Amino acid sequence: MNGTLWSSLAGFGIALILCATxxxxxxxxxxxxxxxxxxxxxxxxxxxRLGRIATPRLACAVAAVExxxxxxxxxxxVIGFVPFLxxxxxxxxxAAVSAVALRRAHRDPVPVPRSRARRPGVFxxxxxxxxxxxxxxxxxxxALSTPGEFALPHGESHQGH
Amino acid sequence: MSSSPNRIVxxxxxxxxxxxxxxxxxxxxxxxxxxxxxxxxxxxxAVNPLHNIVHLLIGAALLLAAFSGVRxxxxxxGTVGFxxxxxxxxxxxxxxxxxxxxxxxxxxxxxxxxxxxxxxxxSLAADRAVSASPTRMAPSPAP
Numbered sequence: 335m336n337g338t339l340w341s342s343l344a345g346f347g348i349a350l351i352l353c354a355t356x357x358x359x360x361x362x363x364x365x366x367x368x369x370x371x372x373x374x375x376x377x378x379x380x381x382x383r384l385g386r387i388a389t390p391r392l393a394c395a396v397a398a399v400e401x402x403x404x405x406x407x408x409x410x411x412v413i414g415f416v417p418f419l420x421x422x423x424x425x426x427x428x429a430a431v432s433a434v435a436l437r438r439a440h441r442d443p444v445p446v447p448r449s450r451a452r453r454p455g456v457f458x459x460x461x462x463x464x465x466x467x468x469x470x471x472x473x474x475x476x477a478l479s480t481p482g483e484f485a486l487p488h489g490e491s492h493q494g495h
Numbered sequence: 496m497s498s499s500p501n502r503i504v505x506x507x508x509x510x511x512x513x514x515x516x517x518x519x520x521x522x523x524x525x526x527x528x529x530x531x532x533x534x535x536x537x538x539x540x541a542v543n544p545l546h547n548i549v550h551l552l553i554g555a556a557l558l559l560a561a562f563s564g565v566r567x568x569x570x571x572x573g574t575v576g577f578x579x580x581x582x583x584x585x586x587x588x589x590x591x592x593x594x595x596x597x598x599x600x601x602x603x604x605x606x607x608x609x610x611x612x613x614x615x616x617x618s619l620a621a622d623r624a625v626s627a628s629p630t631r632m633a634p635s636p637a638p
Binding site: 338339342343346347350353357379382383385454455457458461462465466468469470472473476477 | 498499500503504580583584588601604605608609611612613615616617619620621623
């Protein structure tokens with residue numbers, strides 16, 4: 335389940351970065367990026383509802399292509415180095431988790447029911463830790479995207495005025 | 496309560512947001528109700544009075560839902576999580592405009608994004624049995 339949690343959280347992070355990149359791009363780039371972001375969000379929600387990696391083969395392939403896409407966007411100047419690192423890193427992790435899920439599915443075609451650990455506290459801690467990592471990776475990427483750079487100067491203190 | 500991840504998360508986040516809402520008023524003296532530049536809470540998070548009130552309302556909603564039951568906590572967590580995700584996305588697009596009525600800054604975005612991720616995921620992934628059951632049920636375990 336930890337892999338599913340991580341890949342879903344990473345999916346949300348990727349979708350946000352793609353949205354921010356789309357917001358700072360022309361319509362020809364923005365539309366496919368927004369479609370990809372929507373697909374990521376949908377996939378993340380479906381995986382969470384199912385409790386397993388949804389369509390692991392497709393997820394692995396798309397995530398691998400996305401790493402190349404991130405490289406392409408870096409080279410063409412659509413995104414900077416930090417957003418590239420975040421996008422490529424999160425996509426790579428989704429590809430890796432999906433590949434592991436795929437491998438397990440091949441090894442155990444009929445999944446053996448495992449006793450579910452009744453430790454909600456541990457689940458919450460793992461979830462919070464993973465969410466913090468994803469937001470820590472995603473936010474600098476968002477801040478260094480075109481709309482994010484525009485956003486940085488706001489929200490200053492009124493103290494001293 | 497301790498056996499439902501949704502109630503645990505809702506209770507903790509609710510209490511924290513209530514506290515943050517109250518503390519916010521200590522740094523927003525002289526700040527306009529919907530000023531786009533707020534006071535800094537903990538020297539980091541920009542807030543204005545409206546932002547404080549939103550924190551109080553969200554904290555109260557999460558806390559009440561956590562004490563009400565698993566179904567209520569799950570619903571509240573999911574709803575607040577998606578609202579925060581929306582705020583996180585929209586926040587970048589309304590920067591330096593009059594629409595930034597919550598005085599959002601980058602630190603706010605980090606906090607909102609992390610909150611959104613936790614709340615959405617716990618709502619979707621934990622206590623799944625409660626969605627299938629029409630009646631109020633005993634707390635179910637984490638997946």
